[in-house]
Amino acid sequence: MIQLYWKNATSKVVGEHGISPQDLATIEPKINNALETVLNQCKSGRLGYVKLPTHPTYAAEVKALVEKHKDATDLIVLGIGGSALGNIALQSALNPATWNLMSDRKRKGPRLFVIDNVDPAAVNDVIKIIGRRLKTTVVNVISKSGETAETASQFMIFRELMRTKLGEGFAKQIVATTDANKGTLHSIAKADGYDMLVVPDDVGGRFSVLSQVGLFSAALCGIDIDELLAGAQAMYERCQNLTLVENPAAMLAAIKYVMTTEKGKPMHVMMPYSNRLYMLADWYRQLWAESLGKQYDRDGSEVFVGPTPIKALGTTDQHSQVQLYREGPNDKFTQFIEVKKHPKDIRMPDVFGDVPGLSYLRREKMSKLLNAEKVATEYAMAISQRPSVTLKLDAINATNIGEFLMLYEIATSLMGEMLGIDPYDQPAVELGKQATFALMGRDGYEDMAKAIRPFTRLDKKYLS
Ligand code: PA5
Numbered sequence: 001m002i003q004l005y006w007k008n009a010t011s012k013v014v015g016e017h018g019i020s021p022q023d024l025a026t027i028e029p030k031i032n033n034a035l036e037t038v039l040n041q042c043k044s045g046r047l048g049y050v051k052l053p054t055h056p057t058y059a060a061e062v063k064a065l066v067e068k069h070k071d072a073t074d075l076i077v078l079g080i081g082g083s084a085l086g087n088i089a090l091q092s093a094l095n096p097a098t099w100n101l102m103s104d105r106k107r108k109g110p111r112l113f114v115i116d117n118v119d120p121a122a123v124n125d126v127i128k129i130i131g132r133r134l135k136t137t138v139v140n141v142i143s144k145s146g147e148t149a150e151t152a153s154q155f156m157i158f159r160e161l162m163r164t165k166l167g168e169g170f171a172k173q174i175v176a177t178t179d180a181n182k183g184t185l186h187s188i189a190k191a192d193g194y195d196m197l198v199v200p201d202d203v204g205g206r207f208s209v210l211s212q213v214g215l216f217s218a219a220l221c222g223i224d225i226d227e228l229l230a231g232a233q234a235m236y237e238r239c240q241n242l243t244l245v246e247n248p249a250a251m252l253a254a255i256k257y258v259m260t261t262e263k264g265k266p267m268h269v270m271m272p273y274s275n276r277l278y279m280l281a282d283w284y285r286q287l288w289a290e291s292l293g294k295q296y297d298r299d300g301s302e303v304f305v306g307p308t309p310i311k312a313l314g315t316t317d318q319h320s321q322v323q324l325y326r327e328g329p330n331d332k333f334t335q336f337i338e339v340k341k342h343p344k345d346i347r348m349p350d351v352f353g354d355v356p357g358l359s360y361l362r363r364e365k366m367s368k369l370l371n372a373e374k375v376a377t378e379y380a381m382a383i384s385q386r387p388s389v390t391l392k393l394d395a396i397n398a399t400n401i402g403e404f405l406m407l408y409e410i411a412t413s414l415m416g417e418m419l420g421i422d423p424y425d426q427p428a429v430e431l432g433k434q435a436t437f438a439l440m441g442r443d444g445y446e447d448m449a450k451a452i453r454p455f456t457r458l459d460k461k462y463l464s
Contacts, residue, residue, distance in 0.1 A: 001234075001393075001394060001399075001400065001403065002235070002248070002391055002392065002393055002400055002403045002404055002407060003248070003391075003392045004248045004251055004252055004389055004390075004391060004392075004407075005389060005390040005391075005392055006019075006251060006255055006389045008378055008381075008382050008387060008388045008389065008390070009255050009259070009333070009387040009388060009389050010387075011023075013382050013387075014382055014385045014386065014387045015385050016385075017263055017265075017330060017385045017386070017387050018263075018385075018387050019255060019258050019259075019263075019387075023258050023262065024244075024254070027254050027257065027258055028244060028254075030254075030257070030418055031244060031250050031253060031254040031257070031414065031418065032242070032244070033417070034250075034253070034414045034415075034417035034418045035242065035247070035250050035414060037417050038410065038413045038414055038417060039240060041413075042236075046202070047202075047413065048200050048201070048202030048203035048204075048207070049203050049204075049207035049208070049210065049211075049409055050236055050406075050409075050410070052200075052203065052210040052211050052229070052232070053210060053229040053230070053232040053233035053236065053402070053406070054229075054233060055211075058198070058211060058212050058215065059215060059225055059226065059229060061197065061212065062197065062212055062215045062216050062219050062225065063219060063225075065175060065195055065197070065216060066216070066219045066220050068195070069110075069138045069173075069175075069220060070220075071136065072110040072136055072137065072138045072220065073104055073110050073111065073133050073136040073137065074110045074111045074112075074113070074130055074133050074136065074137040074138070075109075075110040075111070075112050075113070075137070075138050075139075075140060075217060075220055075221070076113045076114075076115060076126065076130070076137060076138070076139045076140070076158060077112070077113070077114040077115065077140045077142060077217050078115055078139065078140070078141040078142065078151055078154040078155050078158060079114070079116060079141070079142035079143060079151050079177075079213075080116045080117070080148060080150045080151055081116075081148075081205055081206065081286060081290075082144075082204065082205025082206035082207070082208050082209075082213070082286065082290075083142040083143055083144065083148075083151065083177075083199075083205055083208070083213060084114050084116035084142070085116070085206075085209075085279075085282055085283045085286050086208065086209025086210075086213060086214040086283055086405075087112075087114050087142075087209075087213070087214055087217045087218070088114050088116070088279050088282070088283075089209070089279045089280045089282065089283040090209065090214055090217070090218045090223060090228070090401065091112050091114070091217065091218070091221055091223075091279075092275075092276055092277075092278065092279040092280075093276050093277055093279065093280055093396060093401050094218070094223045094276075094396070094397070094398055094401060095109075095221055095222070095223070096343075097275060097276070099111065099112065099221070100112065100113075108221075108222035109220050109221035109222040110137075110138065110220060110221065112217060112221050113126045113129075113130075114217070115154050116150075117150065118149075118150045118153055118154065123154065123157060127157075127161065134161065134162065134165050134166065135165075135166060137162075137173060138173050138174075138175060138220070139158050139159075139162065139173060139174045139175070140174075140175045140176075140177060140216055140217060141154075141155045141158075141174065141175075141176050141177070141178075141185065142176075142177040142178070142199070142213055143155075143177075143178055143183075143185050143199075144178060144179060144183075144199040144204075144205055144208070144213075145179075145183060146178050146179060146182075146183030146184040146185030146186055146187075147183065147184050147185070148433070149433065149436050149437065149440065152184075152185075155185070159174065159192075162174065171192045171193045171194050172195075174189075174192070174194040174195075175194060175195045175196070175197060175216065176188075176189035176194045176195075176196050176197070177196070177197040177198070177199060177212055177213055177216065178196070178198075178199055179198070179199060179201065180198045180200075180201070197212035197213075197216055198211070198212055199211060199212070199213055204424050204425075204426075206286050206287045206290055206291065207287070207409055207424075209283070209405055210228070210229060210232050210402070210405060210406075215228075223398055224398045225398070227397065227398035227399045227402065228398040228399070228401060228402040229402060230399060230402065231398060231399035231400060231401065231402025231403040231404075231406075232402035232403065232405055232406040233402075233406075234399070234402075234403060235248070235249075235402070235403040235404075235406035235407050235410075236406050236410070239406070239407070239410045248407055249407050249408075249410035249411045249414060250411075250414060252389070252407065252408075252411045253410075253411040253412075253414035253415045253418065254414075255333075255389060256268060256307065256333065256411070256415060257415060257418045257419075259307075259333040259387065260307045260333075263333075263387070264330070264331055265307075265330070265331050265332055265333040265387070266306075266307045266308055266331060267307070267308050267310055267331050267332040267333070268288065268307045268308065268309050268310065268332070268333050268334075268335065269309075269310045269311070269312050269321075269325065269332055269333070269334040269335065270284050270285075270309065270310070270311055270312070270334075270335045270337070271311075271312040271313065271314050271317065271334055271335065271336050271337070272313065272314065272336075272337035272339075273314035273315065273336065273337065273338055273339065273370055273371065273373070273374040274337065274339045274342065274370075274396065275313065276343065276396055277337050277339070277396065278311070278313050280337075280401070280404060281311035281312070281313075281337075282311055283405075284309060284311070284408055285309040285310075285311055287408060287409065287412055288307065288309040288408075288412060289306065289308070289309055290426045290429065291412045291415075291416060291423035291424070292305065292306040292307065292412065292415055292416060292419060292421065292423060293305070293306030293428070294306060294419070294421040294422070295427075295428070296421070297419070297420040297421050298420055298421060298422060299420070303419070303420070303421065305419045305421060306419075307333075310332075314336070314370070314373060314374055314377060315370065315373045315374075315377075318373065318377055322377060322380070322381075325381060325386060326380060326381060326384040326386060327384065330384075330385065330386060332386065333387055333388070334381060334386065334387070334388040334389075335388070335389055335390075335391060336374060336377075336378060336388055336389070336390040336391070337390070337391045337393065338371060338374050338390050338391070338392050338393065339371075339393045339394075339395065339396055340371075340392070340393065340394045340395065341367075341394060341395045342367045342370070342396070343395075343396050345365050345366060345367045346365070346366045347363060347364065347365050347366070348361050348362055348363060348364050348365075348366065349362065349363075350362050350363050374390075378390065391404070391407075434448055435448060435452055438451075438452055439452060439456070
């Protein structure tokens with residue numbers, strides 16, 4: 001189970017930089033309104049992502065495909081943004097970091113490569129490492145729109161590789177996750193005869209981790225997707241609670257809203273004290289940035305809102321970022337993530353008993369040191385009046401990760417309501433996508449190509 005601990009975000013601990021009882025009383029009507037709106041959207045079925053944990057067929061369809069590919073040695077996921085970050089977060093949280101280095105016999109699923117860029121060196125590296133294992137490799141191409149340039153280019157390369165090396169049956173080893181009825185990828189998948197999974201129409205990319213987008217790679221790599229979905233559903237139910245302090249998503253959103261608007265803290269750091277949870281912070285970064293960074297509110301007025309999500313890793317970034325977090329501008333709000341029982345532990349040996357600077361460590365568990373450092377950082381930040389909350393996980397398991405994902409998705413919806421913006425669109429991403437089409441010579445983008453031309457010429461005057 002996940003719990004939100006928020007004492008260190010209060011004025012009691014961090015003075016004027018924290019939330020006072022008065023701040024809470026002031027924000028309560030606003031968060032209550034936001035909650036009412038979001039719960040109404042849930043009830044009327046308009047909020048697609050909250051329906052995913054109890055969808056009647058998605059998980060079963062995924063399991064059927066997993067059974068079909070249970071002997072695969074490698075899985076390559078092609079996608080970007082919301083079509084990749086959830087897959088990466090689930091794999092890193094719930095499987096060991098050494099997964100791809102394990103022998104096929106030891107691993108309980110295929111090696112996983114999520115190619116979420118068009119870096120030619122990275123793509124070549126994966127092709128090379130797959131080598132002759134291509135005949136036991138599954139490619140899962142994921143794109144809701146079916147036309148994203150990055151995913152399309154990755155797909156063209158891997159499809160051709162499989163077609164030429166594997167011959168006729170290549171299509172059996174490709175799974176396309178895309179719109180159920182339309183789109184370029186949908187049409188190709190139909191024509192080639194791939195197995196297909198669905199990105200639901202009413203679920204945006206960055207909210208899609210609990211759909212078939214995230215479930216297939218997770219399940220094939222041995223993650224218990226029933227537990228994942230059960231955790232998400234349990235959090236969804238907890239977030240129906242109308243009492244603010246008993247509703248973790250409402251509380252989290254309320255604190256983040258006050259920090260952003262009243263306390264001058266638009267920088268929202270997520271700092272897990274667990275390597276496994278670091279990529280969850282990456283997932284959060286996209287969810288928060290793309291959903292809440294908006295120029296216009298729902299009425300069309302210019303607002304330029306959106307807290308900046310930042311990821312950091314404890315303890316590593318104590319030796320990199322914490323100097324800034326404690327003594328730099330007091331513009332940050334930190335969300336620590338703490339794990340009570342880590343997936344594996346290790347004890348320091350009984351050595352150096354006579355070395356005063358080291359003897360305190362002998363025979364201690366490493367998890368004790370990690371968690372002590374988290375409390376130490378929390379304390380040091382509080383002393384400098386830097387507010388924080390902690391997401392407390394009793395363990396890292398699929399249930400808790402499901403809870404975490406749903407908690408942040410609902411908090412994002414609530415924050416969007418409070419800011420008065422639409423958290424489900426991403427208009428600012430579109431211009432870059434279209435400019436790429438223009439630069440790459442796609443038909444219909446000729447005017448845009450003209451507009452971009454000055455940016456393609458190097459003005460040597462400005463070269464230093
Ligand atoms: O959250 C989003 O909507 C985006 O990050 C998309 O997931 C990303 O742009 C990829 O889009 P698509 O799945 O259509 O290829």
